[in-house]
Amino acid sequence: MITVEKLHKTIKKRKILSDVTFSVAKGECVGLLGPNGAGKTTLIKCMTGILQHEQGNITFNSTPIVQHKKNIGYLSQHTDFKPWMTCEESLFFFGKLSGLDKTFLKGNISAVLEEVGLKDKGNYKVEQLSGGMKQRLGIAQAILHQPLLLILDEPVSALDPIGRNEVKKLIARLKKRTTIIISTHILDDASEFCERYIIIKNGMIVGNITEEFQKSDRKQILVKMGNVPQTSEALKSSEVEHVECLSPNTFLLTGAEELDLQKVVNDFAAKEMDITSIEFYERGIEEIFLEMVSDT
Amino acid sequence: MTNFYTLTRTELVEATKEFKFIWLSLFFVILGITQPLITKYMDVILENVGGADGITIDPNRPVPSSAEVLLSTISGQFNQIGLIILIISFMGLIAADRNSGMQDFILTRPVSLRSYLLSKLMGHWVISMFSISIGAVVSYGYTIFLFGSFSFSNFLLFLLLYSFWILFVVSLAILISTFVKSPILIAVTTIAASIFFILIKGFNHFLFQLSPGGILNLAENQLLSVHDSNYFSIATCLAFILLNLSWANRNLKKS
Numbered sequence: 001m002i003t004v005e006k007l008h009k010t011i012k013k014r015k016i017l018s019d020v021t022f023s024v025a026k027g028e029c030v031g032l033l034g035p036n037g038a039g040k041t042t043l044i045k046c047m048t049g050i051l052q053h054e055q056g057n058i059t060f061n062s063t064p065i066v067q068h069k070k071n072i073g074y075l076s077q078h079t080d081f082k083p084w085m086t087c088e089e090s091l092f093f094f095g096k097l098s099g100l101d102k103t104f105l106k107g108n109i110s111a112v113l114e115e116v117g118l119k120d121k122g123n124y125k126v127e128q129l130s131g132g133m134k135q136r137l138g139i140a141q142a143i144l145h146q147p148l149l150l151i152l153d154e155p156v157s158a159l160d161p162i163g164r165n166e167v168k169k170l171i172a173r174l175k176k177r178t179t180i181i182i183s184t185h186i187l188d189d190a191s192e193f194c195e196r197y198i199i200i201k202n203g204m205i206v207g208n209i210t211e212e213f214q215k216s217d218r219k220q221i222l223v224k225m226g227n228v229p230q231t232s233e234a235l236k237s238s239e240v241e242h243v244e245c246l247s248p249n250t251f252l253l254t255g256a257e258e259l260d261l262q263k264v265v266n267d268f269a270a271k272e273m274d275i276t277s278i279e280f281y282e283r284g285i286e287e288i289f290l291e292m293v294s295d296t
Numbered sequence: 297m298t299n300f301y302t303l304t305r306t307e308l309v310e311a312t313k314e315f316k317f318i319w320l321s322l323f324f325v326i327l328g329i330t331q332p333l334i335t336k337y338m339d340v341i342l343e344n345v346g347g348a349d350g351i352t353i354d355p356n357r358p359v360p361s362s363a364e365v366l367l368s369t370i371s372g373q374f375n376q377i378g379l380i381i382l383i384i385s386f387m388g389l390i391a392a393d394r395n396s397g398m399q400d401f402i403l404t405r406p407v408s409l410r411s412y413l414l415s416k417l418m419g420h421w422v423i424s425m426f427s428i429s430i431g432a433v434v435s436y437g438y439t440i441f442l443f444g445s446f447s448f449s450n451f452l453l454f455l456l457l458y459s460f461w462i463l464f465v466v467s468l469a470i471l472i473s474t475f476v477k478s479p480i481l482i483a484v485t486t487i488a489a490s491i492f493f494i495l496i497k498g499f500n501h502f503l504f505q506l507s508p509g510g511i512l513n514l515a516e517n518q519l520l521s522v523h524d525s526n527y528f529s530i531a532t533c534l535a536f537i538l539l540n541l542s543w544a545n546r547n548l549k550k551s
Binding site for chain 1: 302313396
């Protein structure tokens with residue numbers, strides 16, 4: 001659906017993005033992760049056509065992205081509207097700018113307000129809304145024109161737990177029908193929606209992580225023991241190179257190569273060890289992220 | 297065109313909600329009344345406030361013409377104190393949108409940067425000229441009442457030419473807003489740059505004629521009924537406005 005190829009962007013002689021290449025397919029929900037200042041917002045601003053890039057291409061269904069503004073919904077990092085406008089007036093204003101017909105807008109505004117849970121707040125002025133409500137109004141303006149792609153820049157990072165919960169529920173609903181790119185540095189939030197993660201560091205893509213990738217690293221096994229072994233050394237074998245004790249009866253076994261789960265089980269059986277559970281250790285996105293963005 | 301209309305209309309509605317049309321007009325009305333009143337009744341004022349000790353006012357001093365009073369109102373009051381207040385009133389014209397995220401919301405729509413910048417220019421020019429015109433008309437009324445008649449068509453021509461200068465000042469504020477994020481810094485820089493263009497007159501008249509401030513000379517000459525056919529200064533002023541907008545357009549695209 002959207003393809004970014006060899007993108008370069010410099011602002012005030014500082015290289016912000018360097019050779020950024022990735023694509024997002026229709027129906028995907030992709031997390032754009034990176035530490036603060038990594039270039040996420042600049043990348044998003046290039047993708048939405050707010051900023052011009054020096055080199056590279058951004059295409060939407062094989063045509064330049066600037067021709068597809070109508071197909072993109074965007075929620076900015078700082079969400080604030082004209083405080084004197086009501087929610088309905090705000091949406092009407094953005095709808096007009098999207099080129100939507102007045103009659104269509106009249107019907108669609110109430111539907112969108114209902115979708116984001118602001119049905120009874122249509123006549124409220126923006127200045128009367130809480131942070132969570134403003135963020136939901138921000139999402140409402142992003143989906144008003146029924147875009148094919150939704151780009152959300154830090155949608156929940158500035159909200160309190162109640163606001164975050166409201167917005168997260170809304171994103172989960174939208175995910176079922178729209179392609180979504182979410183930029184965030186809060187990894188727990190990203191892991192709730194995303195099937196894939198693009199990790200950006202110093203303006204460069206340093207990782208493209210799928211759920212399969214998280215599972216594919218089979219060098220570690222998590223084992224829970226019924227009886228606590230006297231020393232963790234007892235768990236070592238020809239395959240298991242290192243043993244880490246996570247709790248008195250939980251151990252993380254690491255091999256130099258990929259481990260054979262059956263072989264490890266047989267090994268323990270031979271040593272008459274009481275195993276409660278044994279499985280490959282699935283690394284969380286946070287662990288992978290920290291590994292990729294770490295300077296060491 | 298529809299987007300330009302929608303954006304300009306929003307600027308004007310916002311100004312109405314913030315009572316900008318009212319307080320700016322009132323401010324210019326006060327400025328417009330003050331100058332002719334002070335000029336006419338200076339001796340009475342000094343006598344009544346007790347500050348006339350040691351001051352001798354020549355009873356045979358020449359009475360200024362209505363054109364001269366109008367000129368001192370516009371050049372002295374409107375174009376100095378008035379201009380500063382106007383610039384302060386629109387110092388956040390782009391910075392506020394940028395800081396609130398509104399600019400991003402607008403520019404991700406099928407809205408061209410040209411429409412966005414032109415709507416800012418048009419909106420703030422209309423607000424400024426509305427207030428200035430109200431103040432100027434009231435001042436005109438007071439001046440002809442106190443100092444004698446003056447050609448209304450010359451006065452209108454003056455206002456028309458002066459509006460080009462205001463258009464330039466708004467475009468300058470737009471340009472500076474694309475460089476600087478702080479509204480206060482935008483205001484200070486715009487005020488300093490505008491005063492620079494006015495002050496060039498004292499240093500080099502030729503440069504002044506080539507600067508956007510040259511149009512002020514042409515406008516003032518309409519008030520003084522001096523024949524001035526330097527209509528080139530209109531083109532110069534328009535060229536500077538276009539330059540400011542193009543530069544602002546380029547800056548917003550890049551960062």
